[in-house]
């Protein structure tokens with residue numbers, strides 16, 4: 250039973266347990282709490298206004314959702330117009346709820362995949378931030394659009410952009426996965442992670458999303474992220490804590506975002522190792538770079554503080570550097586930059602990009618089809634880096650186990666002449682991402698002696714591994730249609746042959762060096778120069794060995810004819826070009842090594 254004044258809304262009410270503990274108790278509370286204005290008339294108008302506002306902004310009719318799980322905490326009460334954050338969160342809730350119903354995308358499906366251990370390998374987010382070679386780390390963001398700026402760079406390829414960021418020295422790639430306002434996706438996240446595959450010292454990958462559910466964290470981990478964003482403003486403390494520890498249970502330290510002194514207090518209480526201070530007030534969109542400076546003193550020295558939003562250039566970074574800020578997150582400025590790599594370099598105050606481009610490696614030489622220990626010795630003494638033996642039954646150059654063992658002995662006991670130490674991109678402990686093939690191509694040069702390469706073609710994996718052990722091979726060359734995954738199952742670096750139209754040549758993380766060559770091998774068949782250039786131009790980071798009809802007289806011309814692409818050829822390989830009347834000629838071996846090495850100088 251209740252009493253209602255004709256005109257005035259009630260300002261206080263006493264509920265008795267026998268009424269509020271009934272099935273209607275919640276509704277009574279809700280009705281009372283949503284009353285607005287002094288009179289019933291005002292209440293009606295204000296309620297109607299609020300309903301339109303809520304629906305237009307897409308929060309939906311179910312106000313229970315907001316109450317239960319966080320409209321932004323700055324709102325002193327529910328009368329306040331929902332902020333953009335509220336809008337986005339509400340929209341994401343609906344989308345995530347819908348997605349969770351789709352067979353194959355249900356929480357149980359994600360969990361089953363996770364239990365299979367198929368999530369991409371992860372690295373520690375805070376450790377990667379701490380290992381930066383710069384006094385302050387860069388978190389570079391993929392952000393096609395934003396609610397405040399609209400479109401920024403809607404056509405950017407996330408994976409390509411991520412590689413540029415990584416090579417320019419970013420410690421973290423932040424990927425906005427929200428589709429409506431930021432034009433991102435989980436697919437972007439997956440592609441970014443894949444683009445970093447095999448990269449030594451790759452950056453950590455952050456899923457920048459409006460996270461309110463464990464589901465999103467698990468989804469991000471399966472797509473390959475190493476950390477997720479948790480926004481204090483949007484999560485009640487219990488939810489924040491739950492999500493924080495859930496993320497940690499998947500091996501990911503979250504980035505906990507704050508904007509006020511109260512929020513940073515909550516993040517500290519939580520034990521967050523990485524706290525991001527958002528310089529942008531998401532209710533007004535106002536950016537104040539001082540926000541980070543003001544709040545950073547509220548955390549212990551061990552906590553990494555990152556300045557988020559509004560960082561537009563090197564000067565902003567410098568002032569944070571002097572204050573001891575651990576990292577800056579830069580999105581819009583990098584996305585708008587014509588050369589994001591140069592821009593990132595300027596932000597970090599580095600000239601690494603230019604050093605990187607000018608680095609040139611001495612060309613490596615492989616003498617293949619070796620059939621005698623004498624030939625192996627002559628090749629090594631001439632400065633050959635690799636001596637190949639054919640281990641393919643039925644091929645004319647195939648050697649017996651006895652001969653192979655004798656050649657192996659000659660290779661191991663002959664000193665090599667004239668090797669310059671290969672430049673090392675990253676000294677130990679220094680952490681800058683580098684290109685996969687630049688790193689792996691250095692496996693094929695030893696200063697003291699040549700390497701022994703066993704060449705196989707469509708033979709069983711177990712046989713290949715057996716030969717590696719028996720002959721103590723340094724390198725395996727796969728010259729057939731073996732799966733590229735085999736490279737990860739063979740205990741020495743793998744050279745794998747590719748034709749000009751073959752798929753997978755530039756795939757990182759498998760073969761250490763792709764060989765461009767004719768299909769059957771050792772035929773003396775030249776490859777078309779313009780087709781070689783097309784393959785190389787498609788992927789700047791690709792490094793290859795080149796074979797097919799090379800000889801002492803043409804090797805220089807073939808290489809220089811490749812013009813700019815020549816720098817992507819790290820090795821040349823010859824077989825029939827050093828033969829005379831079907832046998833290896835010791836003079837031609839020496840001439841070939843000299844001619845090839847002279848193309849770039851020793």
Ligand SMILES: O=C(O)c1ccccc1NCC(=O)[C@H](O)[C@H](O)COP(=O)(O)O
Pocket residue numbers: 617618637639641644645646704705706728766767769770771772773774796797798799822823824825826
């Ligand atoms: O040389 C062979 O007989 C051979 C047989 C089976 C698989 C691969 C083979 N050779 C692979 C090589 O690495 C050769 O050096 C490369 O094909 C270049 O040969 P060439 O055109 O004769 O210089």
